[in-house]
Amino acid sequence: MxxxxxxxxxxxxxxxxxxxxxxxxxxxxxxxxxxxxxxxxxxxxxxxxxxxxxxxxxxxxxxxxxxxxxxxxxxxxxxxxxxxxxxxxxxxxxxxxxxxxxxxxxxxxxxxxxxxxxxxxxxxxxxxxxxxxxxxxxxxxxxxxxxxxxxxxxxxxxxxxxxxxxxxxxxxxxxxxxxxxxxxxxxxxxxxxxxxxxxxxxxxxxxxxxxxxxYFDPHTAYFSNDSKSSFVASLSKEHLSLGMTVNLNEKNEIIIDEIDPNGPAFKTGQIKKGDQIVSVSNQKETLQVSCASLESISTMILSESNRNIVLTLKRNSGKNFDVYIEKQVMKDEENSVFSFIVGKDDKIGYIKIPSFYADLDGNSRKGCADDVAREVIKLEKDNIKGLVIDLIDNGGGSMEEAIKLAGMFVDYGPLSVVVDNKKNQSVIQDPYRGLIYKGPIVVLINSNTASASEFFSSILQDYNRALLLGSNTLGKATMQTILSLDEDKNTDFLKITINKFYRITGKSHQYIGVKPDVILPEFYEDVYQKESDFPTAIKNDSIETFLKYKPYVKRNLIDKIATNSSLRLADNFYFNDIKKINKKIDLIVNVPKSEIPMTLDAIFEQKNTINSLWKDIHTFNDDNNPLDISNSTVNQFLLGAYPTEKTINQYQINNLKTNPYLNEAVNIITEFNSSK
Known part of the structure; x- marks a missing residue:
């Protein structure tokens, strides 16, 4: 022995x-x-x-x-x-x-x-x-x-x-x-x-x-082959998918929320909306939902390497049953550009860009920039008087797509200055001469607007091409690339920060974010993690530039409209109420708490305080002055050809009708047109 x-x-x-x-x-x-x-x-x-x-x-x-x-x-x-x-x-x-x-x-x-x-x-x-x-x-x-x-x-x-x-x-x-x-x-x-x-x-x-x-910066990271594949796939609007969405109920159980009729989950014929996911298996490892972390469950479901998944489901408190699903390549509707018409008489175009996705197969016509161009062309057929570009919660993506998109809205000239580790400067020039759209533009941004979307919005701001509306962005002005650690094995990779980019003015939004022309509050703005919250984030600096560029309109016009907007919104009950609720959130999340007795009464009171706050947030809405949202003529025709997309289309319309940020963007474009 x-x-x-x-x-x-x-x-x-x-x-x-x-x-x-x-x-x-x-x-x-x-x-x-x-x-x-x-x-x-x-x-x-x-x-x-x-x-x-x-x-x-x-x-x-x-x-x-x-x-x-x-x-x-x-x-x-x-x-x-x-x-x-x-x-x-x-x-x-x-x-x-x-x-x-x-x-x-x-x-x-x-x-x-x-x-x-x-x-x-x-x-x-x-x-x-x-x-x-x-x-x-x-x-x-x-x-x-x-x-x-x-x-x-x-x-x-x-x-x-x-x-x-x-x-x-x-x-x-x-x-x-x-x-x-x-x-x-x-x-x-x-x-x-x-x-x-x-x-x-x-x-x-x-x-x-x-x-x-x-240690070197928050965005440099090690990738295994699996994590690299999943990251690259996240930059695309098409990837391997189960074809369903899930959410957490009040008991922290994972419940199937929607099933795409074109997806593999639906095609099994065994899964229904409302089913509870008990466990997830990639046939090598099984995770029980009740005791595994949500991060590990999410990784197993979303990983591109896990092409086959077995879900153990429960329906209506009945017996558990297993369903084998083989993923298929699907379009991610939530990560795809879409557009609408706002208003009936003076129509204004609205384009949502969820991320700066790129094509993985080298088809340049499938990237975010070309998708936006197609939506602009559709909207112009309805004679729009202005355009709202929504970058709220856009965490970035492909810098190449951001450069292409900025070039479509800037006539010609430099877009940015890139600096490498030897402090060499190179200028990114507009890849396209001319404009895809010449009317007024408002860009919506918030705390989660990051990286490529900050790059794009800062260019339009410096060229006076758009008025930025919302809250301060995340503050990432660095570029990464993926390098193999061993080209023979190709099993270990490094996503590494190789460049910093600067605005054409020589300033940078690294660490401090892009400041909008009209600042509006948003929920959780003191809770969202910013670049400056990372201890190893690269600090802000500036460089000297001598670039020549021609602003689209005079700055004083944008400043005047921005001032009028701020005055108009000073007494707006919706945004003032957000500020009040944010103070409550700050007290719960950021302010150190005193000790509480370990009794049912004290913990019940604590629960009521937190639940009351969540109720305020979830029931909060702006029912005043609902917007008229409709599909463009072209998109209305396409919906007739693809009826399965009507559900998500209606969901998007309903969300926009009472969007106060869009409401103010419409007011700004109206004022811009009248001032001309």
């Missing part, structure tokens, strides 16, 4: 050594590419070591209830200031050590959870709980492990009980039976979550690679 055990130990050491060598090999390949190609390379030193160590430990144990303080202190002492040296020395055994400690922590946590599951919980003991917005120090010791988890679970159970009814007296009257159900569900899910982490085939290597990359 001892011999067998010794052989096992030796084999394990050899495996860890092999894994360690491969891990260091990839990290050093990443470093070579970064030091050569990155727009702002940094040395591998203690600063990188601290960043990578802290982020890796926070990722593994964000709630500080897995690692003992003694284990953390040991890792801190050995690695926090030493990872840089170990990586450069090709000694990555530290990851195996951290992973082993993490696994041991999960195993002992599982044992404690199973013990708590079989014992009654004391809800009478006086205790309090505090919520932290940021990570807090490690404190867990062996003697307090069960106490810490009992406290965490007690809160979770009471919180779940508080959600069962709006009547506190009713909850108290039925507390015993409700508690039994809640406790069983929460403990089962926690144990299942631990089992999922223990059984997962994924390793910590990718986390390590990505924390190493994001």
């Amino acid at each position: 001892k011999n067998i055990f010794l052989v096992f130990i030796l084999s394990t050491s050899v495996l860890f050594g092999q894994d360690s060598d491969k891990t260091c090999e990839i990290l050093n390949k990443i470093n070579v590419v970064i030091q050569t190609e990155h727009v702002r390379p940094k040395p591998i030193d203690d600063s990188l070591s601290v960043f990578v160590f802290d982020n890796l430990i926070n990722e593994l144990d964000p709630s500080r209830n897995i690692f003992f303080l003694s284990e953390y202190n040991e890792m801190y002492q050995n690695y926090r200031l030493n990872l840089d040296n170990l990586i450069l020395e090709n000694d990555c055994r530290f990851l195996g050590d951290i992973t082993n400690k993490y696994r041991n922590g999960l195993l002992r946590t599982k044992a404690v959870l199973e013990k708590i599951q079989n014992e009654p919980m004391d809800y009478t003991k006086k205790d309090t709980i505090r919520f932290y917005k940021k990570s807090f120090p490690f404190y867990l010791v062996k003697e307090n492990l069960e106490k810490v988890w009992a406290k965490k679970l007690r809160y979770q159970i009471l919180d779940d009980i508080a959600e069962t009814s709006d009547n506190l007296d009713s909850i108290k009257a039925n507390f015993k039976s409700i508690e039994a159900v809640s406790k069983n569900m929460i403990l089962s899910n926690e144990i299942c979550r631990i089992n999922t982490l223990l059984e997962s085939k994924s390793t910590q290597e990718e986390k390590l690679y990505n924390f190493f990359c994001t």
